[in-house]
Amino acid sequence: MVAVSNQNAIKGGEFLIRETEAHEIFIPEDFTAEQRMMAQACEDFLNTEIHPKVEEMDNMKNTEFMHKAMQKAGELGLLGITVPEEYSGLNMSFNTSMLIADVLGSGGSFSTAYGAHTGIGTQPIVLYGNEEQKKKYVPKLATGEWLACYCLTEPDAGSDANSGKTKAVLSADGKYYTITGQKMWISNAGFAELFIVFAKIEDDKNLTAFIVEKSFGGITMNEEEKKLGIKGSSTRQVFFNDCKVPVENMLSTRGNGFKIAVNVLNIGRIKLGAGVIGGCKMVTSQALTYSKERKQFKTPIANFGAIKRKLAEMATKIYATESLCYRAGQNIEDNINSLAANGMSDAESKLKGVEQFAVECAIAKVHGSETLDFTVDEGVQIYGGMGFSEEAPMARAYRDARISRIYEGTNEINRMLLVGTIIKRALKGELDIITPAMAVAKELTSVPSFESIDASLLFAEEKSVIKNMKKAILMVAGKAVQNLGEKINDEQEIMMNIADMIIETYAAESVLLRTEKMVGVKGEKACEQQINMSKLYVSEALEKLGTAGKEAVASFTQGDEQKVMLMGLKRYTKLTPVNTKELRRAVADAMIEEGKYCF
Amino acid sequence: MKILVCISHVPDTNAKIPFKDGQPDLAGVTFVIGPYDDFALARAVELRDASQGKLTVLNVGGADTEQTIRKALAIGADDAIRVNASPTDSFFVASQIAAIAKAESYDLIMMGRETSDYNGGQVHGMVATLLGIPCVTPCMKLDVAGGKATMLREIEGGKETVTANLPLVLGCQEPIAEWKIPNMRGIMSAKAKPLKVVEPVAVAAKTSVTKYEVPAARGNCKMIDKDNVEELVKLLKTEAKVL
Ligand SMILES: Cc1cc2nc3c(=O)[nH]c(=O)nc-3n(C[C@H](O)[C@H](O)[C@H](O)COP(=O)(O)OP(=O)(O)OC[C@H]3O[C@@H](n4cnc5c(N)ncnc54)[C@H](O)[C@@H]3O)c2cc1C
Numbered sequence: 128m129v130a131v132s133n134q135n136a137i138k139g140g141e142f143l144i145r146e147t148e149a150h151e152i153f154i155p156e157d158f159t160a161e162q163r164m165m166a167q168a169c170e171d172f173l174n175t176e177i178h179p180k181v182e183e184m185d186n187m188k189n190t191e192f193m194h195k196a197m198q199k200a201g202e203l204g205l206l207g208i209t210v211p212e213e214y215s216g217l218n219m220s221f222n223t224s225m226l227i228a229d230v231l232g233s234g235g236s237f238s239t240a241y242g243a244h245t246g247i248g249t250q251p252i253v254l255y256g257n258e259e260q261k262k263k264y265v266p267k268l269a270t271g272e273w274l275a276c277y278c279l280t281e282p283d284a285g286s287d288a289n290s291g292k293t294k295a296v297l298s299a300d301g302k303y304y305t306i307t308g309q310k311m312w313i314s315n316a317g318f319a320e321l322f323i324v325f326a327k328i329e330d331d332k333n334l335t336a337f338i339v340e341k342s343f344g345g346i347t348m349n350e351e352e353k354k355l356g357i358k359g360s361s362t363r364q365v366f367f368n369d370c371k372v373p374v375e376n377m378l379s380t381r382g383n384g385f386k387i388a389v390n391v392l393n394i395g396r397i398k399l400g401a402g403v404i405g406g407c408k409m410v411t412s413q414a415l416t417y418s419k420e421r422k423q424f425k426t427p428i429a430n431f432g433a434i435k436r437k438l439a440e441m442a443t444k445i446y447a448t449e450s451l452c453y454r455a456g457q458n459i460e461d462n463i464n465s466l467a468a469n470g471m472s473d474a475e476s477k478l479k480g481v482e483q484f485a486v487e488c489a490i491a492k493v494h495g496s497e498t499l500d501f502t503v504d505e506g507v508q509i510y511g512g513m514g515f516s517e518e519a520p521m522a523r524a525y526r527d528a529r530i531s532r533i534y535e536g537t538n539e540i541n542r543m544l545l546v547g548t549i550i551k552r553a554l555k556g557e558l559d560i561i562t563p564a565m566a567v568a569k570e571l572t573s574v575p576s577f578e579s580i581d582a583s584l585l586f587a588e589e590k591s592v593i594k595n596m597k598k599a600i601l602m603v604a605g606k607a608v609q610n611l612g613e614k615i616n617d618e619q620e621i622m623m624n625i626a627d628m629i630i631e632t633y634a635a636e637s638v639l640l641r642t643e644k645m646v647g648v649k650g651e652k653a654c655e656q657q658i659n660m661s662k663l664y665v666s667e668a669l670e671k672l673g674t675a676g677k678e679a680v681a682s683f684t685q686g687d688e689q690k691v692m693l694m695g696l697k698r699y700t701k702l703t704p705v706n707t708k709e710l711r712r713a714v715a716d717a718m719i720e721e722g723k724y725c726f
Numbered sequence: 727m728k729i730l731v732c733i734s735h736v737p738d739t740n741a742k743i744p745f746k747d748g749q750p751d752l753a754g755v756t757f758v759i760g761p762y763d764d765f766a767l768a769r770a771v772e773l774r775d776a777s778q779g780k781l782t783v784l785n786v787g788g789a790d791t792e793q794t795i796r797k798a799l800a801i802g803a804d805d806a807i808r809v810n811a812s813p814t815d816s817f818f819v820a821s822q823i824a825a826i827a828k829a830e831s832y833d834l835i836m837m838g839r840e841t842s843d844y845n846g847g848q849v850h851g852m853v854a855t856l857l858g859i860p861c862v863t864p865c866m867k868l869d870v871a872g873g874k875a876t877m878l879r880e881i882e883g884g885k886e887t888v889t890a891n892l893p894l895v896l897g898c899q900e901p902i903a904e905w906k907i908p909n910m911r912g913i914m915s916a917k918a919k920p921l922k923v924v925e926p927v928a929v930a931a932k933t934s935v936t937k938y939e940v941p942a943a944r945g946n947c948k949m950i951d952k953d954n955v956e957e958l959v960k961l962l963k964t965e966a967k968v969l
Pocket of ligand 1: 243276277278279280284285286287311312313314315354362530533534535536537538539540619
């Protein structure tokens with residue numbers, strides 16, 4: 128393995144202790160005309176094949192619908208986006224694949240089928256398969272000739288995925304494994320030809336992954352699950368009864384399955400973060416259109432401040448998810464490229480490239496899925512009674528959105544994971560959090576310096592807020608680790624508080640940097656609403672950070688120590704009051720004028 | 727078969743176009759291939775594939791139209807020509823197309839029945855006249871065999887089937903083909919396909935626009951109870967002043 132040679136390369140989680148400049152980040156406004164054309168093609172695909180047929184897709188009477196839609200996606204090349212060219216793929220860059228996930232994300236049930244096939248279905252072989260396996264299977268998956276599913280979850284092994292009971296037993300002649308067990312919640316199971324199956328060999332601690340063709344036999348299924356949402360996506364229980372799998376179909380090595388599962392999920396998580404954006408924008412635009420048409424008290428409801436507030440909040444959160452997803456996406460892309468340039472294999476560089484940013488992947492998943500839920504919830508509210516009716520689009524959007532907080536690791540698991548990863552890296556010395564945390568601790572007991580802020584500079588105060596937010600995290604997390612040691616992992620409430628502080632900080636910083644970069648190109652006048660949204664986001668993020676911080680501090684400190692910490696929090700959460708009402712009105716008015724989400 | 731498809735670069739049909747100082751203000755507007763041209767292009771791709779011929783797209787426009795041209799290349803054209811001039815009127819555009827076509831002798835020159843911005847619907851006829859070849863419009867179905875084209879036209883109260891020998895000019899509309907979404911590979915290869923920029927031939931436009939008028943905004947709608955006929959009559963007399 129080759130180490131990263133570029134010492135200045137950005138590391139995962141490092142944003143907590145590093146000051147990032149606007150020019151260092153990628154913003155969606157940087158996409159090229161070619162990438163935009165791809166996004167447009169995806170939108171055209173949804174507008175012809177999915178959106179007008181959503182009823183047909185979701186009632187599942189036509190069991191062929193999804194299969195055919197996926198094959199059409201295959202014809203357009205959408206199933207081979209991240210597959211190397213030698214296996215009939217297009218080998219696009221990481222952020223291009225994020226953009227495509229973003230646009231296709233508004234496809235409801237289709238998006239789940241698409242994500243399950245191209246992500247967890249295809250990537251295990253692309254990333255861990257040997258040459259023969261890749262040659263044999265990947266072209267079929269990249270073109271849509273075969274569709275794939277991923278069988279990890281079991282009735283008794285969900286979040287604790289490594290505890291699965293499915294067994295793989297080697298035959299006496301050493302030629303094949305016999306897989307026996309039950310899998311649950313398997314997306315695409317109804318039409319998949321290929322199953323990535325995780326099972327245990329003997330009493331191994333960890334899972335092993337296998338590539339299983341449906342034609343191997345011994346696979347049966349329950350009926351389709353009756354689900355709350357994404358009703359058109361096939362989800363079934365899958366039973367393996369003496370399913371014989373040739374030994375050459377073991378993926379990677381014995382006991383490496385859990386690692387495969389985790390690493391593939393890292394990619395899935397950030398893609399899910401991006402994958403909510405298209406849906407969020409669509410819902411916001413629909414709600415906006417409705418609010419302009421619906422009149423009460425002789426006025427379109429869009430004229431009411433309460434509705435404007437909702438629209439602006441929806442937009443601001445979407446803007447934030449989008450900013451952080453593409454920023455992290457580019458960091459990952461750069462990391463992959465630099466590892467590959469240092470001689471690492473394509474698959475290895477992709478794996479390591481993403482793994483480095485596991486924290487950001489988890490942030491993207493949580494922030495994105497919660498933005499989506501917020502958006503559909505307010506979407507329903509703006510539609511009022513019609514929001515509760517299946518005649519209008521909001522009910523479906525509301526139901527479809529809910530899964531995002533559950534799969535690809537629940538948001539609880541992701542919150543814990545992101546804090547756990549940072550602490551682990553800090554203790555291992557990979558991420559030097561300890562020095563800056565000590566500096567903050569020292570600052571706490573010294574007289575506050577009154578840095579004067581040049582208010583004439585754009586975001587002067589907001590930038591100092593971001594610095595302080597990071598200090599608040601270092602203060603709270605540092606003290607928590609110091610006081611609780613290893614036990615912090617059992618204090619999940621505190622872990623969740625810290626996770627919220629980290630997520631909001633990363634989002635707020637990404638929003639500011641994006642707008643700053645955009646202003647540099649287009650000027651302040653053209654970015655008025657982006658500036659408003661940035662101010663809004665920072666002030667809200669700071670509030671949330673303060674609340675989470677206080678909750679945490681109150682739960683593991685006492686007496687004088689607590690007093691010092693609370694004072695510190697107060698110091699680090701200072702911000703001149705922002706007139707959020709006016710900012711939100713301006714943002715909402717711009718959208719009302721444009722008739723859609725337009726940032 | 728050698729096919730030329732002429733595409734226009736027009737504002738997205740969903741775009742709102744504001745007027746500033748009596749002129750359309752196109753800053754920030756998204757541009758697309760003219761929707762009717764898109765149908766022509768889709769059929770041309772099918773005919774090119776079937777005949778293993780060559781398909782060229784042409785646009786008369788400034789450098790800002792190149793993204794629209796690239797899209798046509800992504801959809802399937804083999805190469806492209808941009809006549810570097812701002813299209814002032816139908817005659818000017820038709821003269822440019824005719825000048826290129828004279829040098830290249832295409833079997834088919836296809837375009838939309840009209841553009842979706844100015845809706846002139848004259849270019850195909852003028853090109854055909856300038857080249858001295860037939861023109862069929864609006865063409866809703868097109869098959870080519872043995873140097874002969876068979877077309878379907880919709881006419882007042884019915885349909886008409888027309889045949890003509892190649893070469894000819896066509897103004898196309900749906901359902902001549904289903905418009906095509908460019909596939910990802912097409913998009914990726916589009917930037918490598920040849921796009922030739924040529925200078926326009928000198929011709930003067932024959933028409934010029936003197937003025938644009940934006941229709942007056944629609945007034946507010948007043949709802950009157952269905953039983954209140956008197957009120958309705960009163961308002962029609964006093965407010966609407968139509969009685
Ligand atoms: C529509 C759908 C499609 C799916 N597709 C697939 C697929 O294609 N392939 C596949 O393998 N799986 C799939 N899944 C499974 C999905 O990944 C799991 O449902 C998910 O990981 C959660 O597991 P679980 O349902 O067993 O919930 P549980 O693990 O039982 O979780 C229940 C609750 O407990 C919380 N919890 C669990 N452990 C902890 C902990 N340590 N600390 C704190 N809180 C905890 C969770 O956050 C959650 O709130 C799908 C699920 C659905 C609903």
